[in-house]
Amino acid sequence: MSSKPNTQKGLYLYDYILSGNCYKVRLFLSFLQLDHELIPIDFFPGFEHKQTEFLELNPLGQIPVLMDDGFVLPDAQAILVYLAAKYDSTEAWYPKDPKLQGRITQWLAFADSITGSCSAARLHDKLGFKLNIEQARKKGHQNLRLLDDHLVENKIVGKDWLVLNRPTIADIACFPYVALAEEGGISLNDYPAARSWINRFKKLPQFIVMPGIPPLHGMKNNEGKFFNQEGLCFS
Amino acid sequence: MTKTTDPVAINDWQVIGRIDDFLKGQPKQTRLLGQSLVAERHKNGDIKVHEISELGETLRSCPVQEKFGHVWTTLGKPKRELFDIPEFQQIDRKYVGCGGVMVKASALRVVENFLDIGHFPYVHTDFLGSEPLTEVKDYKAEIRIDVDEVWADDISFHQDKAMLSATGGKAVEYMYRVVSPFNTVLYKTCPEKPEEWDIIGLFAQPLEENLCRVYAFMLVFDSQNTETDLIHFQQMIFFQDIIILENQLPVGVPLYDGAERSIKADKTQLQFRKWLKQKGLQFGTDQET
Ligand SMILES: N[C@@H](CCC(=O)N[C@@H](CS)C(=O)NCC(=O)O)C(=O)O
């Protein structure tokens, strides 16, 4: 591994710049303003996450993996729960309420289904992974339909986010691969509520970007045309 | 799509993968210029490439060479040797291959975007440029007939983080070199060795008119960063470009008469298009008004 922490003290994230699952942890670390160090993993083209040294950290051979004072924790959703429980003294991101925690966990599990569909399609389209692309896109659209419908229903009762009227780790867990869906050939055209939700994320204090998830004001090319998140072009 | 009839694209060397992508006994199928290929490394270490039909029958065998960390083939009879990048012989340079990334765009659009320094502050904000320091000083771009390449030099630009090894924002010098229609390298100020240039390059495999696989690589002097750090940096930059590349219209690079007037392209892009037009390249271009 490129640079293994020589001390066990501190917060480390085994990270890949293009991974949405790593990004959700980076994003939460930013929201919580927690000092940490990234340990880059050569996910592609090196497949370092499938090599012995990494498999000792996470036998599933998946990133992200968090290391906090020597405590090793794989799985993005598990990491979000852990970070919220340990470091979010406001209890805003994962409220100590049985029903809310149950509801949030429901979305954390759903986030893995988004990974299995939207992220899989992106790995196929961008990095050439061999998988059933039609199936991945179909499942991706089903997930997006469900998420969009839920956001619409929430809006009616005055909630802007998946569980509450403020973001929780449920939103963070689902956000990256929804925002990156187009890179897997899954258009967000039919999911306006999801698109608004993406834009709300970008207005949060301490929001950070990743490649493929540009800032709200969009990007401009040399022809003076702007490109926003959905890849729509407006002058 | 079926195999292109464009003789210019056919009679040239094209990249089909990284050398490491081809392991003994693991034949790989890929596409080139609308044609299906199968490539396999044999017991003696040689790679054999064949065109295959849609049913998988072997049609004809294609010449192969392994160079610059990548595998090259041709669907025709190249009129000239594969271009040279002499810096590959400097053994103290760090070579980093970033792997093949698929882009739903013409390979020529990818090369063209690579040549465009105008987009840095907007697309690679805080890394390769930032507003309001968007000014590009006047520079020179030309077709070099003797070597049949497009060159741009004397380019100077303000960058916040030009390379991973750069500390703080500074003026960075660039030279661009298009070695063949789908392949290009740039030379930029080397933060660690001012007397040398760092090299970043793109080899684009034109799969279909509107689809390519792009292999980025670096040949740099950098004792500070690991190979993984460098790959992450380069992939970050490239994935910032992808949204723009996949949304450009028309899909092909416009080469019809008057196209250069309707689009505000920069100088190097204009020379690039002129050069493509002189060559008569068709694949990945837009010839209609
Ligand atoms: N449930 C895991 C899934 C993580 C995951 O799929 N990570 C991807 C990269 S984003 C990975 O490492 N894939 C390799 C594999 O699954 O073999 C999480 O949320 O962390």
Ligand SMILES: [Fe+2]
């Ligand atoms: Fe770019």
